[in-house]
Amino acid sequence: MSDATQGAAVPRRKLNSSLMTEDPRTKKRNAAERRFKLYGLLAIGIGLLMLTILVFNIINRGTGAFQQTFVTMNVELLESKLDKDGTRDLAKIKKVSTFGYTPIIRGAFEAKVADAGLVTQLSPKAMAGILSKSAAAQLRDFVLANPDQIGQTIEFRFLASSRVDGYLKGRVSRASIGNDKNISVDQLDFVDQLIAAGALQKRFNLNFITGADASDQRPEAAGMGVAMMGSLFMMMVVLALALPIGVAASIYLEEFAPKNLITDIIEVNISNLAAVPSIVFGILGLAVFINYMHLPMSAPLVGGLVLTLMTLPTIIISTRAALKAVPPSIRDAALGVGASKMQAVFHHVLPLAAPGILTGTIIGLAQALGETAPLLLIGMVGFIASNAPDGISSGLLDPNSAMPAQIYEWAKRADPAFYERAWGGIIILLVFLVTMNTLAVILRRRFERRW
Amino acid sequence: MRDFLNALLTMGITGYVVAVVLVLTVLGYVMARNRAVRSAGGDVRALHSLPSYYGYNAAMMIAVPALGVLAIWCLAQPSMISNAISAQISEATIAQGSTRALVLSEVQRVADGLNTAVAQGAMTQDEAATLNVEQEDVRARLADVGVALGADVTRDVLVAAQSYREMSESGRNWMSIVVLALAVGGFAIGLRVAQSTFRARNMVERAVLALLMIAASLAILTTIGIVLSMVFETVNFFGLHAWKDFFFGGVWAPNFRGDSDLSILPLLWGTLYISVIALLVAVPIGLFAAIYLSEYASAGLRGFAKPLLEILAGIPTIVYGLFALLTVGPFLVSIFGRGGAGLLGVEWMSGATAVLTAGLVMGIMLIPFVSSLSDDIINAVPQAMRDGSLGLGATPSETIRQVVLPAALPGIVGAVLLAASRAIGETMIVVLGAGAIAKVSLNPLDSMTTITTRIVSQLTGDTDFASPETLVAFALGLTLFVLTLGLNVVALVIVRKYREQYE
Numbered sequence: 001m002s003d004a005t006q007g008a009a010v011p012r013r014k015l016n017s018s019l020m021t022e023d024p025r026t027k028k029r030n031a032a033e034r035r036f037k038l039y040g041l042l043a044i045g046i047g048l049l050m051l052t053i054l055v056f057n058i059i060n061r062g063t064g065a066f067q068q069t070f071v072t073m074n075v076e077l078l079e080s081k082l083d084k085d086g087t088r089d090l091a092k093i094k095k096v097s098t099f100g101y102t103p104i105i106r107g108a109f110e111a112k113v114a115d116a117g118l119v120t121q122l123s124p125k126a127m128a129g130i131l132s133k134s135a136a137a138q139l140r141d142f143v144l145a146n147p148d149q150i151g152q153t154i155e156f157r158f159l160a161s162s163r164v165d166g167y168l169k170g171r172v173s174r175a176s177i178g179n180d181k182n183i184s185v186d187q188l189d190f191v192d193q194l195i196a197a198g199a200l201q202k203r204f205n206l207n208f209i210t211g212a213d214a215s216d217q218r219p220e221a222a223g224m225g226v227a228m229m230g231s232l233f234m235m236m237v238v239l240a241l242a243l244p245i246g247v248a249a250s251i252y253l254e255e256f257a258p259k260n261l262i263t264d265i266i267e268v269n270i271s272n273l274a275a276v277p278s279i280v281f282g283i284l285g286l287a288v289f290i291n292y293m294h295l296p297m298s299a300p301l302v303g304g305l306v307l308t309l310m311t312l313p314t315i316i317i318s319t320r321a322a323l324k325a326v327p328p329s330i331r332d333a334a335l336g337v338g339a340s341k342m343q344a345v346f347h348h349v350l351p352l353a354a355p356g357i358l359t360g361t362i363i364g365l366a367q368a369l370g371e372t373a374p375l376l377l378i379g380m381v382g383f384i385a386s387n388a389p390d391g392i393s394s395g396l397l398d399p400n401s402a403m404p405a406q407i408y409e410w411a412k413r414a415d416p417a418f419y420e421r422a423w424g425g426i427i428i429l430l431v432f433l434v435t436m437n438t439l440a441v442i443l444r445r446r447f448e449r450r451w
Numbered sequence: 452m453r454d455f456l457n458a459l460l461t462m463g464i465t466g467y468v469v470a471v472v473l474v475l476t477v478l479g480y481v482m483a484r485n486r487a488v489r490s491a492g493g494d495v496r497a498l499h500s501l502p503s504y505y506g507y508n509a510a511m512m513i514a515v516p517a518l519g520v521l522a523i524w525c526l527a528q529p530s531m532i533s534n535a536i537s538a539q540i541s542e543a544t545i546a547q548g549s550t551r552a553l554v555l556s557e558v559q560r561v562a563d564g565l566n567t568a569v570a571q572g573a574m575t576q577d578e579a580a581t582l583n584v585e586q587e588d589v590r591a592r593l594a595d596v597g598v599a600l601g602a603d604v605t606r607d608v609l610v611a612a613q614s615y616r617e618m619s620e621s622g623r624n625w626m627s628i629v630v631l632a633l634a635v636g637g638f639a640i641g642l643r644v645a646q647s648t649f650r651a652r653n654m655v656e657r658a659v660l661a662l663l664m665i666a667a668s669l670a671i672l673t674t675i676g677i678v679l680s681m682v683f684e685t686v687n688f689f690g691l692h693a694w695k696d697f698f699f700g701g702v703w704a705p706n707f708r709g710d711s712d713l714s715i716l717p718l719l720w721g722t723l724y725i726s727v728i729a730l731l732v733a734v735p736i737g738l739f740a741a742i743y744l745s746e747y748a749s750a751g752l753r754g755f756a757k758p759l760l761e762i763l764a765g766i767p768t769i770v771y772g773l774f775a776l777l778t779v780g781p782f783l784v785s786i787f788g789r790g791g792a793g794l795l796g797v798e799w800m801s802g803a804t805a806v807l808t809a810g811l812v813m814g815i816m817l818i819p820f821v822s823s824l825s826d827d828i829i830n831a832v833p834q835a836m837r838d839g840s841l842g843l844g845a846t847p848s849e850t851i852r853q854v855v856l857p858a859a860l861p862g863i864v865g866a867v868l869l870a871a872s873r874a875i876g877e878t879m880i881v882v883l884g885a886g887a888i889a890k891v892s893l894n895p896l897d898s899m900t901t902i903t904t905r906i907v908s909q910l911t912g913d914t915d916f917a918s919p920e921t922l923v924a925f926a927l928g929l930t931l932f933v934l935t936l937g938l939n940v941v942a943l944v945i946v947r948k949y950r951e952q953y954e
Binding site: 273340381408422 | 744746756759762766770774819822847869873875876903935943
């Protein structure tokens with residue numbers, strides 16, 4: 001009590017102070033309190049704002065890649081140019097290279113101008129310049145597939161060049177093309193007329209999702225499909241190796257390992273591996289799988305092996321958590337009715353932990369799917385992934401790209417038309433990741449048991 | 452299934468061996484199981500173990516030794532043959548300015564070329580084995596089948612290549628014999644022991660335990676692989692390049708004609724500068740977010756904001772890289788660059804790639820990393836400490852600043868160290884956002900380069916494992932590995948110590 005009396009003898013507050021009104025000191029402290037809370041809110045706000053900007057930016061700049069400008073025209077497949085003898089001999093038709101098809105396309109433009117009553121000073125060559133460089137090849141492929149159609153007039157839908165596509169999407173304007181060799185103001189005027197005539201419009205671009213990458217000159221024809229296959233094969237390798245090895249390692253560490261130095265070393269090792277920069281795994285892959293074991297460069301098999309090593313710690317950590325969550329009573333009951341330790345684990349603990357293991361595996365796979373750096377070192381960039389694999393062995397061993405590596409490849413190219421592709425590729429990649437993570441969450445909600 | 456078999460068969464003799472072993476395994480399972488049941492007179496109760504264990508036992512005896520030897524053989528054969536060939540190459544064959552490793556890779560290319568030629572039917576097996584340079588232009592013949600060689604094939608190289616082929620051929624044949632013998636032996640033993648008194652379950656369980664142990668030690672193997680692969684090449688690098696220049700040189704100027712300056716210092720400077728900026732962004736934001744979420748936020752806000760913030764951690768780094776290069780970089784240029792047309796009317800920044808660009812974006816990436824780690828740590832501070840402080844009349848913010856944060860400080864330091872190690876090892880953001888010029892400057896608007904960026908640029912494209920310009924990447928990788936490992940170990944020790952304190 002003496003403390004209290006002493007305290008009363010030296011009053012800190014003025015006598016007229018009240019609990020109802022704040023004195024200056026309390027005011028200051030409360031203001032500090034409010035400021036502190038505000039900082040916290042601000043920090044969360046900034047974090048969420050960044051997320052919003054990022055998502056908005058991706059959608060805003062990437063959705064364009066799913067639409068592409070096409071020119072629809074009637075093309076007369078002149079017999080005199082394609083099959084002079086009229087024999088429909090495929091070997092002879094094949095001798096006509098894509099150059100042989102350019103006059104036909106030019107002719108189609110002249111016909112279009114005459115039919116629709118368009119007024120233009122452009123030469124047929126300049127008119128054909130608004131098409132993608134792949135147009136002639138597209139025509140040739142069609143003729144080789146249907147030689148009986150030679151001589152007919154058929155409606156074709158050609159890809160427009162990336163500049164024309166950019167014009168329709170607002171990326172290219174008359175002011176911005178000053179000294180661009182690939183397009184002129186006259187050509188843009190012509191494009192406007194074609195739009196008015198209904199021959200040129202934007203459509204959904206399936207080729208972007210299913211197609212192959214294209215060379216530097218033809219951003220309009222580039223697609224993600226082949227890289228997607230590469231990613232798929234890598235994920236198959238990761239799943240086939242990382243899941244069994246990871247689960248086996250976790251079962252050992254969680255259920256059987258004696259508490260000794262070696263177990264300790266393994267545990268510390270795994271937690272350290274989880275924090276090793278991903279590029280170091282790329283160096284390992286280059287040195288061991290390619291340089292030492294002579295596995296093929298750029299092959300999804302090698303990518304899968306590297307990503308397996310990278311994903312293992314993630315899967316081991318989540319599997320161990322899932323095993324730990326199964327209560328000891330389950331093990332005790334199994335052992336009590338005469339099961340061996342191995343049987344208790346494999347028949348009872350493992351099935352109960354399966355949803356947790358699956359969730360962890362999916363999250364690990366999602367992580368591996370988005371990883372880029374190690375793939376750069378084992379050569380999954382820098383070439384045009386143009387052929388879709390036609391079987392498991394070619395899918396695993398033929399050079400291919402992967403989704404994130406393809407995005408990186410596009411981001412490095414000079415033509416801004418590829419940037420749109422890169423953002424579009426990110427949308428596809430994120431759709432995969434969101435699906436996988438949602439699946440993981442659903443699995444967890446649906447099957448997770450609380451004991 | 453057909454495709455899978457095709458895949459096996461296209462792998463040549465190894466594929467056939469694997470297919471045979473698999474078939475034997477299935478056969479062994481069925482036969483051993485039936486034999487055990489028969490030996491008990493059809494009464495399963497008379498068996499020591501459940502019938503399937505006899506099958507598993509036989510299957511394991513067939514598959515595990517055979518496939519294990521196969522895997523080890525495939526791993527070891529290339530290096531043993533290389534060593535043997537390398538010993539064959541005489542000093543005289545190694546031309547001026549070349550090395551043994553270069554000649555060896557030349558030999559391998561010629562051998563691969565001969566294989567391709569035989570596979571395409573352009574050459575017969577005998578022809579490939581007896582070919583000699585005096586009679587034929589080997590380079591032209593290989594060029595016919597699409598194998599391009601850099602120079603004419605010398606006699607010694609061709610002979611070495613032929614013995615290389617011979618050795619791999621006989622190695623493969625021996626491997627098939629050994630593996631098949633092991634499988635058949637396992638088959639016989641597995642079948643023989645399948646009797647009712649045999650303790651099949653105990654055997655199988657012991658073997659499974661061994662397999663589990665091997666799986667667990669794969670983590671150690673990976674680490675050893677990482678360390679060895681980098682140490683070997685780093686030693687090679689220091690054989691070609693002075694270590695003094697690497698650690699203390701001060702100039703990074705690789706030059707593929709040789710005689711380059713390869714010093715890590717400018718790269719280290721760029722790496723650390725970018726990481727510091729990233730931490731300056733991530734630590735305050737992440738920490739305050741964690742404090743608010745754990746101490747003030749209602750359950751609703753917490754349940755809404757925490758998962759959203761964690762999305763930032765799940766976004767692949769290539770996305771952040773693109774965001775840096777195409778959004779943040781141009782945005783910064785529009786503020787600090789473009790002279791009169793810019794927002795500030797200054798000309799401080801010329802390109803989108805800069806230390807600030809990469810640092811800011813990396814900071815955004817690290818926000819959820821810092822916040823979720825600190826959140827856990829703040830939550831681990833016992834409630835009694837908060838109650839005591841609040842009971843003495845402190846406001847919540849005073850409690851946090853004077854009680855909770857000091858108690859959580861070691862853990863938070865650990866979290867920051869972990870974030871720093873992430874920042875140092877991050878690749879894609881700096882590859883796209885930081886630039887390629889190695890310089891030491893204090894200006895955050897300058898473009899600088901980092902260790903990871905240089906590893907990527909030295910190891911992509913055509914790599915020649917005999918030049919210091921390529922090998923330096925391994926020295927850089929090793930430095931990076933040691934650096935991040937050190938940070939992680941320190942952080943883990945701190946966090947673990949701190950956890951023990953309150954448990």
